Amino acid sequence: MAEVLSQSQIDELLNNLNSGEIDIQEIESHSKEKKVKEYDFRSPKKITKETVNLLNGIYESYCRSISSSLTSMLRFMCDVTVEQIEESIFHEYNNALDDYVLMGLINVKYPDETVSDNQILIEVSKSLSFVIIDRLLGGSGEESNFTRDYTDIELSLLGNLLKQIISPMGNSWESTIGMKTELSKIETNSRFIQSINYNDTVLIIVLNATLSQATGKITICIPTNILDEIFKKADAFSKSNIKKKNSDQNYENQKEAIMKTLKVSKLTVSGVLGKTEASLGDILNMKVDDVIILDKNYNSDIDVNVDGEKWFEGKWGTKKSKGVIKISKIIH
Missing domain, CATH: 3.40.1550.10 (CheC-like)
Structure with missing residues (x-):
């Protein structure tokens, strides 16, 4: 901070200027000289x-x-x-x-x-x-x-x-x-x-x-x-943010690589028209033209299983002489 003069120092300075003990021209000449700022190495x-x-x-x-x-x-x-x-x-x-x-x-x-x-x-x-x-x-x-x-x-x-x-x-x-x-x-x-x-x-x-x-x-x-x-x-x-960012990037890269591998894996998809229960005797006595009663109506959605787990529901139909299922609902 610049040095602050007390009131007594200011009064003394003004008195010296009025009495002529301090020459204003001398002060002005000193002010025009190149100022050197002291540096305290301590x-x-x-x-x-x-x-x-x-x-x-x-x-x-x-x-x-x-x-x-x-x-x-x-x-x-x-x-x-x-x-x-x-x-x-x-x-x-x-x-x-x-x-x-x-x-x-x-x-x-x-x-x-x-x-x-x-x-x-x-x-x-x-x-x-x-x-x-x-x-x-x-x-x-x-x-x-x-x-x-x-x-x-x-x-x-x-x-x-x-x-x-x-x-x-x-x-x-x-x-x-x-x-x-x-x-x-x-x-x-x-x-x-x-x-x-x-x-x-x-x-x-x-x-x-x-x-x-x-x-x-x-x-x-x-x-x-x-x-x-x-x-x-x-x-x-x-540094912590950079490290976290790199860690998140590595995690995303690993996740992407894993998902890329999983996406080409083979899964079994099956459509389930309906279910019923029968005794062993009924099954052994089944003949051609026998009718099996299922637990669903004929116009109900059928279950679509992926490796035994229900993932979708859909409607049964045919296309180009082949059986097809149109997905109507996704089960999460």
């Missing part, structure tokens, strides 16, 4: 440019989603855009926050139903939050300069709004991994946050929100630990 950067570009795309999609959500909830035009993404140390980010903050702690749930031990933080600037409160309570959404803490009613209203804008965050990661994000709790004092160690490296995503004529910041703080966790889960999930 704490090297952990986030690559590729990761930053990936997150930029993810959170641009997230901004479009919450812009429409805020517009529908507040009933006036809202626009949210990604302003910057930078790597920092958590204590530097935490020290730059105001005394009274609206901080949401976000739980991350993965496709395997496990919940991460780490949490993502989202902070809505005080100016923006009071505009939202004013609008939710029927006001016009004008900016205010309140420096007080939030009341219980205000926190309840803002809590419901945070739930609405946090839920789409997980959907924005869908191209990487299908995770879910949900609000765990709200903190109004950033010093009480213990889910992130003070010396942990974090990624700060600053969103610029314009609500009608008012503007403010929404800051998302993602620990690098949870980023590593997400990418590992995504890689494992991708």
Whole structure:
């Protein structure tokens, strides 16, 4: 995070400019010189440019989603855009926050139903939050300069709004991994946050929100630990899907080969006109022109058996001087 000057430092700077101790022209000449950014080799950067570009795309999609959500909830035009993404140390980010903050702690749930031990933080600037409160309570959404803490009613209203804008965050990661994000709790004092160690490296995503004529910041703080966790889960999930896909393909190939072999096998198909029972004596005494009474009417369907099992029903007839059966019903 960029260094934030305290009020006393700002006053001292203005006094020095007015008294002439600091030359404005000298400051301008220094500003035109080529700036060299110092690199601390003791704490090297952990986030690559590729990761930053990936997150930029993810959170641009997230901004479009919450812009429409805020517009529908507040009933006036809202626009949210990604302003910057930078790597920092958590204590530097935490020290730059105001005394009274609206901080949401976000739980991350993965496709395997496990919940991460780490949490993502989202902070809505005080100016923006009071505009939202004013609008939710029927006001016009004008900016205010309140420096007080939030009341219980205000926190309840803002809590419901945070739930609405946090839920789409997980959907924005869908191209990487299908995770879910949900609000765990709200903190109004950033010093009480213990889910992130003070010396942990974090990624700060600053969103610029314009609500009608008012503007403010929404800051998302993602620990690098949870980023590593997400990418590992995504890689494992991708490999699992490929393995499952290959397994399913092998299964289909085996099934097709088995069915191809079975289809050319020979089966005995027989039509059963009807059945009856007779004693051994009746059978031994049968003569030509004797009549056997069956258990079916002459116009009833006959059974068609495949290897002794009833598969079909049909009508008996003849075609080209040969007996035929026309299938009328399939028995499953």
